[in-house]
Amino acid sequence: SQTIHQWPATLVQPVGSPLSLECTVEGTSNPNLYWYRQAAGRGLQLLFYSVGIGQISSEVPQNLSASRPQDRQFILSSKKLLLSDSGVYHCAWSEAGVEQYFGPGTRLTVT
Amino acid sequence: AQKITQTQPGMFVQEKEAVTLDCTYDTSDQSYGLFWYKQPSSGEMIFLIYQGSYDEQNATEGRYSLNFQKARKSANLVISASQLGDSAMYFCAMRPAGGTSYGKLTFGQGTILTVHP
Numbered sequence: 539s540q541t542i543h544q545w546p547a548t549l550v551q552p553v554g555s556p557l558s559l560e561c562t563v564e565g566t567s568n569p570n571l572y573w574y575r576q577a578a579g580r581g582l583q584l585l586f587y588s589v590g591i592g593q594i595s596s597e598v599p600q601n602l603s604a605s606r607p608q609d610r611q612f613i614l615s616s617k618k619l620l621l622s623d624s625g626v627y628h629c630a631w632s633e634a635g636v637e638q639y640f641g642p643g644t645r646l647t648v649t
Numbered sequence: 650a651q652k653i654t655q656t657q658p659g660m661f662v663q664e665k666e667a668v669t670l671d672c673t674y675d676t677s678d679q680s681y682g683l684f685w686y687k688q689p690s691s692g693e694m695i696f697l698i699y700q701g702s703y704d705e706q707n708a709t710e711g712r713y714s715l716n717f718q719k720a721r722k723s724a725n726l727v728i729s730a731s732q733l734g735d736s737a738m739y740f741c742a743m744r745p746a747g748g749t750s751y752g753k754l755t756f757g758q759g760t761i762l763t764v765h766p
Contacts, residue, residue: 570752572752572753572754574754574756580758580759581653581740581756581757581758581759582694582740582742582754582756583756584753584754584755587752587753597753626692628694630694632752636699637684637696637699638684638696638752638754639696640686640693640694640695640696641693642691642692642693643692643693643694645692
């Protein structure tokens with residue numbers, strides 16, 4: 539069966555510091571991968587998606603970036619965090635665009 | 650562009666009763682998919698049910714059913730026989746079918762459901 543991991547689970551970072559969040563998927567090959575952000579009390583907003591290694595599409599302009607160095611690894615990064623980057627970051631995967639399955643999420647607080 | 654609207658910030662239901670969570674959507678696409686996800690206090694998004702825009706029958710998954718009214722652009726979630734464990738945030742979402750937008754979900758703001766014993 540497929541599983542999706544995210545780490546860290548929680549993170550507190552000062553404004554201006556760098557960020558690296560990791561997502562890995564097990565039990566599937568060549569999945570579509572997604573990064574969403576959920577601000578407090580809000581719905582999820584798609585940030586990035588990837589259909590293959592090295593293929594990244596950005597949905598909204600921001601100071602975040604994403605990379606996919608391996609088939610089942612998806613990384614979200616920032617060089618300098620802003621207060622507005624606080625939220626829960628959800629990684630998700632799908633096969634051929636059907637239902638998306640989400641990881642446990644990373645709760646980021648920027649202070 | 651696609652838009653999902655959930656007008657109920659919070660809903661309350663008595664245990665063992667049924668509850669309907671509202672969702673309306675806006676899209677110019679002819680083909681699309683509609684989803685409901687549950688988010689308990691742990692924060693993980695749990696897939697509940699899916700409805701394709703060309704599906705003639707309403708989707709059902711156990712105690713969950715999706716009341717799909719295409720002409721009204723609504724996709725309400727019905728939970729029958731509510732349980733205390735159903736207390737959570739519920740999100741309606743949609744995605745277009747085909748093209749470069751394939752697979753990308755647009756979410757509503759969510760509805761907090763509280764089940765009373």
